Amino acid sequence: MKTRYVIYTVLALVLAYLLYNKFFSKGAKEKQVATAGKGKRKNGPVPVNLMIVKDTTVTDQIDITGTIDANEKVNLVSQTAGSVTGIYFNEGQHVSKGQLLVKVYNQDLEASLKQVEAQMALARDINRRNEILVQKEAISKEEYETSQSSYNAYKAQAAAVRAQIGRTEIRAPFSGVIGLRSISPGGYLSPTAPIATLVNIDPAKVTFSVPERYLGLIKAGSKINFNIESSQQNFSATVYAIEPALDATSRTITVRAKAPNANNLLRAGSFAKINLTLDQIPKTIMIPTEAVIPDLKSSKVYVYHNGVALSKNVKTDLRTDTRIQIVDGLKQGDSVVVSGLIQIRPKAPLKILKVIK
Known part of the structure; x- marks a missing residue:
């Protein structure tokens, strides 16, 4: 213890x-x-960097996103049912408008057409003879009209059979690249069964939405620049169509532009990073963003005057990555403080380290 x-x-x-x-x-x-x-505050001048205000030209741009769409795209299907008797394309092949792609069994229709054509030929010959005879008044006009009606009926019947045969042949509705096929020779093809997808993507369509406030600055003929993930190349497009109504939920307007795509670098469904030039302001004041001090009701900056800091209220508008537009409160030739702002108070003495022109 x-x-x-x-x-x-x-x-x-x-x-x-x-x-x-x-x-x-x-x-x-x-x-x-x-x-x-x-811990005591020094009473010496605050070292600062200044920027001499001057008019500059600035381009009003916004960065938005969009989607690459095909100029034309269709899922090929048959208009009639039957067995596939021929496939006349390769997957991924470029095909021309009107080119035969797939053929469905139609021998019965071909036979019907030959029969109708034979009957039509006979009716035509009879009608021609009757036309001569009616002129010589060897037959009545009613007999001639009956033969003429019979001939026209066979013509219409032949046209109907040809239309049916045409539906057994699937042709390219436009020029483009055909995708992967979903059928095989000898398979049964129904009107709902997909054959392949045909895409024309030259030019490519770029679809994007623009906020309502920029509606007055977008028009047909406006230029846009954009990039895609799969290429380092910069692409350009021209606006050609604007949706007539705003989206009620997002308050944006849908815009569509066309971009040349001769090298096939743009693919449908790709994500586009778009840089849209809205307007160019020839004369305005732009200062570094860090020089502006936000306040409850306005913003302010410090300017150098007779060795001390003076506070000025300013009105701002356009912003870029590093600068902000001053539309009121500064004039050309003012010396704006761009560093040391935390230590500055109104009428505090300043020591100039560097002047940025």
Whole structure:
């Protein structure tokens, strides 16, 4: 028990010694005085960088996103049912408008057409003879009209059979690249069964939405620049159509532009990063964003005047990555403080380190 008391006593003395050295010794007091001296605000001038305000030309641009669409795209299907007797394209092949792609069994229709054509030829010959005879008054006009009606009926019947045969031949509705086929020779093809997808993507369509506030600046003929993930190349397109109504939810307008795609670098469904030039302002004031101090009701900047800082309220508008437009509050030739703003108070003395022109 006595040993425990001795230990407690020694620990208490050590703790008291440490507290004395930290707070009450001569060295501790000198350290406190030095720290207090450092905490006092210096009354010397604040070192700053200045920028001389001047008029500059700025281009109003916005960055938005869009989608690459095909100029024309269709899912090929048959208009009639039957067995596939021929496939006349390769997957991924470029085909021309009107080119035969797929043929469905139509031999029965071909036979019907030959029969009708034979009957039509006979009716035509009879009608020609009757036309001569009616002129000579060898037959009545009614007999001639009957033969003429029979001939026209066979002509119409032949045209109907040809139309049926035409539906058994699937042809390219426009020039483009055909995709992967979903049929095989000999397979049964129904009107709902997909054959392949035909795409024309030269030119490519770029579809995007623009906020309502820029509606007056977008028109047919406006130019846009864009990039895609799969290429480092910069692409350009021309606006050709604008949706007549705003989207009620997003308050945006849908715009569509066309981009040349001779090298087939643009693919339908790709994501486009669009840079849209809205307007060019020939004369305006642009200063670094960090020079503007936001306030509750307005924004302000500090200008250098007779060696001290003067506060000026400004009105801002357009912003870029590094600069902001001043539309009111500054004039050409003003010296705007662009650094050391945290230390500055109104009428604080300033020391110029660098002037940015």
